[in-house]
Amino acid sequence: MKSLLTIIWLFGSLSAMAQLDTIPVSRDYKTILVLPAPYDFSINGKELNFIESFPAKIGSGTVRNIALLIYNDVAPDITDFTNYTIYTRDGLAYDFILKLVDIPSKKRWTITTAMADNLDELSKKRGNHEIDKSNVSRQLDMEQTEVPTETFQEKLSVKTGETEGEPLPLTRELYVLDRMEYIRRRCYYNQFNKGKIIRYLSKFDNVFLWLENVYYENDEIYLQFRLENKEHIDYDVNFIKFSIATKYKNSSSNIKKAQKPLFRYKVPKKVEGNSENYFMVVFDKFTLDRQKVLTVELDEEKGNRNLSLDIDHSVINNPLGFKS
Structure with a gap:
């Protein structure tokens, strides 16, 4: 029995x-x-x-x-x-x-x-190989305490120390141990930064693609964007592509070369009507000469509200640094 x-x-x-x-x-x-x-x-x-x-x-x-x-x-x-x-x-x-x-x-x-499927892996990264899952769970639960947040429309401000605790802080050791995790966290903390680049945008009617900021750190270029949809119908993203092209597109010597991102953070699939979405794209370090631009092509799925934004060499070659 x-x-x-x-x-x-x-x-x-x-x-x-x-x-x-x-x-x-x-x-x-x-x-x-x-x-x-x-x-x-x-x-x-x-x-x-x-x-x-x-x-x-x-x-x-x-x-x-x-x-x-x-x-x-x-x-x-x-x-x-x-x-x-x-x-x-x-x-x-x-x-x-x-x-x-x-x-x-x-x-x-x-x-x-x-x-979680990577609970043991996370505990090892913390340097404690003997900690059991129940202890990790309790520790993580304690770290997830949050403060009240605002709406996205109020441009939620996310900064170190204002949200849940950081099991892996932004340190040089983290960058060496897990480069992508460092970049992801850097994007997380800076995704809603106030734009310092004035009126750098592409538009189709009432759909706008804004370049908010360009940052440089650890041989990486971070581009912060805002996709704003002021129309009632949703904007469905088919793809977003990047390439380096000749500044004068009608030139007979115009050459376009794809520029593959190292990391994409929260690139949207959809931006609902009368809303906006912040996202970041990270590249390995590069610079542009005076005759070249970084072209951003945003294509709408099942639609024609396509956007194209040329980012000049002066913007790419003079990025901001992150505030610690």
Whole structure:
């Protein structure tokens, strides 16, 4: 009898784990993910089918911990699956499978720190190889204390010390240990900086692409942008490309060469009507001569409100430094 109870308990545990790893998403209901820390970014195997969105406004710190999932109503699939990894700003990653269903059995999922797939890796980076998961969870939960936040429309100010604690601060040691993590955190702290570059923009009717700032640090160039949509219809981003081109485009010697970013931070897939989105793009260090420009091409999906912005050598070659 005891053995039978043990088998039943084990089977139930495995079933719960399988259910937890698979998140049902439907066309008619939004699935709500409540994260243990503020959302940072995600990797979605079929982002055009399983659509990710967020609450329209930020009224409290808790709202930044919420992601919403719904299945694309126009997608023809009857059955569909994909991988979905979501990262929070404390560096933890959570892996799931998204599954298309008619009606989800559960519409709100509370994600806990103990469910992170890289919990052990994070504890090792902290230099403590013997700490167990429960202790890491309690420590991370303590570090995630936040202050009240404003709306994006009020240009949320995010600075060191004003939000959740930093398990990995911006140090030279972090840069050497994990360059991409350092760059990601640098973008996080400076994404909403007030623009110092005056009226550097491209526009199509009431859609604007602004270059807010250009920074330089550790042999990397950081470009801070703001995509503003003052029209009622949403702006869906197909792609954003960068290239170095001759300043005089009609010249017979005009040559355009793709410039591949090192890192993209929160480049939007959609900017809703009457809203704006801040994002950053990072490149390995480069400079321009007087005859060259960095061209930014922003293409609208299923639309013609395409934007093109030429950034002059004087802007690229004279970047700002970050405030410590």
